[in-house]
Structure formats: structure tokens, C-alpha cells
Amino acid sequence: MKMRRALPADAAALAALECRQPRAAGWGEKGFATELAQPCAYIWCAQEQGEILGFLALRCAAGCAEILNVAVAPHRTRQGIGRALLRQAFAALRAQAAEQVSLEVAQDNVPAQALYARAGLKPLGRRKDFYGPGCDGLVMGMNL
Numbered sequence: 001m002k003m004r005r006a007l008p009a010d011a012a013a014l015a016a017l018e019c020r021q022p023r024a025a026g027w028g029e030k031g032f033a034t035e036l037a038q039p040c041a042y043i044w045c046a047q048e049q050g051e052i053l054g055f056l057a058l059r060c061a062a063g064c065a066e067i068l069n070v071a072v073a074p075h076r077t078r079q080g081i082g083r084a085l086l087r088q089a090f091a092a093l094r095a096q097a098a099e100q101v102s103l104e105v106a107q108d109n110v111p112a113q114a115l116y117a118r119a120g121l122k123p124l125g126r127r128k129d130f131y132g133p134g135c136d137g138l139v140m141g142m143n144l
């Protein structure tokens, strides 16, 4: 599997993958295209035989990175792709001397929380009812 930075031409493929994972952020093709045009945005994708199997989108400014959107194709989850995307993103962030990374995840999104915890991110706080009544947003983060 190859890891690479996404290009503007990937926006449609990224959106197609994203819409197969309802817990992803729901940016759609326009959202990906807008994000890819931001100078502080980085979208990594995992590709095999020309097919994008997963992506991780983050922004980084002033040494602080925030992960904004992550998804792996449903037929390829639990095969280490999410972990590999985080590893790639963190290595690139360290190479540009970023110091911290954080993200927010819904309290009932157990797979994503497990992925992030396994990568070393720790709970930092909670945004009450962020995802609707009874579903808080958990803020997680770590030093790089």
C-alpha cells in the first residue's frame, strides 16, 4: 500500500469513500476541494492498485495540528490502514517540527477512540452535547 498526499484531482474519490462511512465528517466533494486548496491543510491517503482505501485530513498551523476527518473503506477496516495513516501523518508533522496534535471524536465512536488511544492520544476534555443531546465530543491530544 502506498501513502501519499491527496491532490485536488482526488476530491471526488475522497468524497465517494467518505460517504460510505457515515461517521466521517461529511465534507463531500466540494468540501474536499475547498480543504485541498488551504495552505495549512494536509490530506494523506492510503492507496492500493489505484484505489483510495483511506484518508486522514488535518490542518497544522503554528506547530499545532488538528485532525479533522478520517475514514477507511468499510471492506478494509481493521487491517491497520487507520494506524498507518496516523503514523504517516505524525511522521510528516514531526518533520516540520509540529509540537502537538489534537482532535475531537464523538463519545459513542468506540472504534475511532480506540484507534487514537492506541496511537498515543489521551483524553483532554469534553464538549457537552456537541453531537446532539447525550452525545458529547471528546477532545484528545498528544505531544509529538
Ligand SMILES: CC(C)(COP(=O)(O)OP(=O)(O)OC[C@H]1O[C@@H](n2cnc3c(N)ncnc32)[C@H](O)[C@@H]1OP(=O)(O)O)[C@@H](O)C(=O)NCCC(=O)NCCS
Binding pocket: 021, 022, 023, 024, 025, 069, 070, 071, 072, 073, 076, 077, 078, 079, 080, 081, 082, 083, 084, 104, 105, 106, 109, 110, 111, 112, 114, 115, 116, 118
Ligand atoms: C476509525 C477508523 C478510521 C479505524 O480505521 P481502521 O483502518 O479500521 O483501524 P486499524 O485497523 O488501523 O486499527 C488500529 C487500532 O484501532 C483500534 N480499532 C480500530 N477499529 C476498531 C473497532 N471496530 N473496535 C475496537 N477497536 C478498534 C484497535 O486498537 C486497532 O488495533 P488492532 O486491530 O490491532 O486491535 C474506521 O473504523 C472508520 O473509517 N470509521 C468510520 C469513520 C470514523 O469514525 N472516523 C473518525 C471520526 S473522529
